[in-house]
Amino acid sequence: MTRKTAGNPGIASGILLGIVLAAAWAAGPAAAQERLVDSDMPLLTLDDCVRLALQDSPTLLISEERRHIASKDVSAAYGAFLPDLTLGHNWQKSNRTDYDVEQYQQVQGFLPVYDTPSLAGNVVGYSPAFGQLSTGEFADQTITTRYKDVNGRANLNLFSGFSKFSTLSSAKNSLKAAEASVGYTREQVAENVIASYYNLLRYARLREVAIETRDQAAKELERTETYFRLGSAAKSDVLQQKVRLENTRLDFVVADNNVKKAFADLAYAMNRPMAAAFRIDTTELQTDYAVEDVQTLYSEALEARKDLMAGEYNVEAAQKNVTTASSNLLPRVDLFASFNRYNNESPYIFGSQQSGSTTFGYSVSWNIFDRMQTISGRSKAKANARIAEYELEQARLNVQVEIRQLHNALVEARERANVSRETIVQSEEELRLAQERFRVGAGTTLDIIVAQTNLASSRAQEVQAMCDFLIARSQLDRAVGRLDRWSREES
Numbered sequence: 001m002t003r004k005t006a007g008n009p010g011i012a013s014g015i016l017l018g019i020v021l022a023a024a025w026a027a028g029p030a031a032a033q034e035r036l037v038d039s040d041m042p043l044l045t046l047d048d049c050v051r052l053a054l055q056d057s058p059t060l061l062i063s064e065e066r067r068h069i070a071s072k073d074v075s076a077a078y079g080a081f082l083p084d085l086t087l088g089h090n091w092q093k094s095n096r097t098d099y100d101v102e103q104y105q106q107v108q109g110f111l112p113v114y115d116t117p118s119l120a121g122n123v124v125g126y127s128p129a130f131g132q133l134s135t136g137e138f139a140d141q142t143i144t145t146r147y148k149d150v151n152g153r154a155n156l157n158l159f160s161g162f163s164k165f166s167t168l169s170s171a172k173n174s175l176k177a178a179e180a181s182v183g184y185t186r187e188q189v190a191e192n193v194i195a196s197y198y199n200l201l202r203y204a205r206l207r208e209v210a211i212e213t214r215d216q217a218a219k220e221l222e223r224t225e226t227y228f229r230l231g232s233a234a235k236s237d238v239l240q241q242k243v244r245l246e247n248t249r250l251d252f253v254v255a256d257n258n259v260k261k262a263f264a265d266l267a268y269a270m271n272r273p274m275a276a277a278f279r280i281d282t283t284e285l286q287t288d289y290a291v292e293d294v295q296t297l298y299s300e301a302l303e304a305r306k307d308l309m310a311g312e313y314n315v316e317a318a319q320k321n322v323t324t325a326s327s328n329l330l331p332r333v334d335l336f337a338s339f340n341r342y343n344n345e346s347p348y349i350f351g352s353q354q355s356g357s358t359t360f361g362y363s364v365s366w367n368i369f370d371r372m373q374t375i376s377g378r379s380k381a382k383a384n385a386r387i388a389e390y391e392l393e394q395a396r397l398n399v400q401v402e403i404r405q406l407h408n409a410l411v412e413a414r415e416r417a418n419v420s421r422e423t424i425v426q427s428e429e430e431l432r433l434a435q436e437r438f439r440v441g442a443g444t445t446l447d448i449i450v451a452q453t454n455l456a457s458s459r460a461q462e463v464q465a466m467c468d469f470l471i472a473r474s475q476l477d478r479a480v481g482r483l484d485r486w487s488r489e490e491s
């Protein structure tokens with residue numbers, strides 16, 4: 001597939017991003033993934049990752065090839081309005097051998113005339129004779145002949161039941177549907193990358209929470225050991241804090257592995273599964289938790305979604321196919337013209353050895369019975385048109401359900417985020433009070449551990465709610481048709 005590059009900033013940025021990733025490869029993926037915020041790594045924004053994914057997506061390339069096929073169908077439909085032209089040239093040489101042919105000789109002079117020719121009676125006179133006489137001998141005889149001709153023919157269909165016009169209209173609508181499908185495929189690729197990007201941000205932030213929790217547990221262990229040395233804490237308190245610290249270290253290992261898996265998922269979504277690590281833009285993990293009215297979203301989707309546009313074009317193409325299938329019910333009118341020039345050197349030809357002919361005219365035909373083929377084809381075309389309409393209606397219903405589900409997911413994520421923020425404040429206060437009670441001997445280490453666990457869980461829930469909201473919003477943008485900017489960018 002030929003790609004346009006002149007005057008396209010997306011291609012230039014894609015080349016630069018490719019160079020950046022190639023440079024990052026030398027750092028080694030294993031070591032680089034340990035810290036996604038390493039300043040030595042290249043920084044790729046969300047837009048950068050989407051553009052890289054769109055450059056080499058096999059799914060998108062398949063869709064573009066289908067668009068190319070549809071464009072050729074339009075060219076073929078235009079070609080039906082042009083005449084068929086045929087030129088030909090024939091040349092042949094043949095050798096014919098006749099076996100045991102009677103031989104003759106040329107005779108010039110006077111031959112006797114008999115009074116009774118049939119009985120060869122008495123000679124009554126002589127008459128002049130010129131011609132051939134048999135010699136009484138037989139021999140094989142070979143004759144060589146040559147033939148050549150130049151011919152041409154043109155045929156133009158003037159009328160075939162409006163099939164040419166309906167075929168052209170159907171092909172154009174199919175091309176529009178293919179173009180819309182390419183745009184929707186680009187939006188799907190972008191949606192997949194956006195979700196993977198936010199998931200990587202999710203697990204990177206959860207790892208930070210795990211680090212903060214681990215450091216907090218280490219400090220608490222140090223404080224408990226100090227109280228133990230001063231006689232204000234029991235040995236069991238120190239052991240409980242040590243277990244707590246080990247658990248937080250395990251949580252960090254799990255969080256770190258999740259980051260690596262999320263990075264691999266993002267690299268795969270970008271069609272670069274073996275890419276070296278790179279930094280991501282952490283400022284993307286922000287949102288105002290705004291949720292729009294579901295009916296407004298659905299109305300916008302009916303106007304903007306490209307897969308619905310493709311369905312509408314497919315309906316129009318199917319309806320035009322009905323006219324094409326009905327074309328044989330009407331007569332067919334054709335114009336034709338031809339010429340022929342030949343040279344025949346055969347000794348057996350009658351007339352001139354060289355001749356030529358020119359023919360032109362028209363023909364009208366009407367197939368009044370074709371064993372029910374046209375009627376059956378027309379009925380199937382109508383059924384296909386109805387199927388296309390039903391599929392479009394079903395797609396619209398699916399869009400409505402999808403938007404409602406994603407809208408509900410947004411509302412739920414927003415509420416979970418609100419609860420998490422309140423819970424974080426409460427957990428921080430509970431931890432402070434538990435530490436104070438333990439300091440004065442009115443609390444236990446278990447109270448502190450429970451408060452630490454609740455605080456870590458609240459922070460993790462806030463991150464989860466925020467990322468769930470961002471991913472659901474990106475899915476909703478695709479469902480509504482707001483990722484249109486990705487569908488309009490040239491590869």
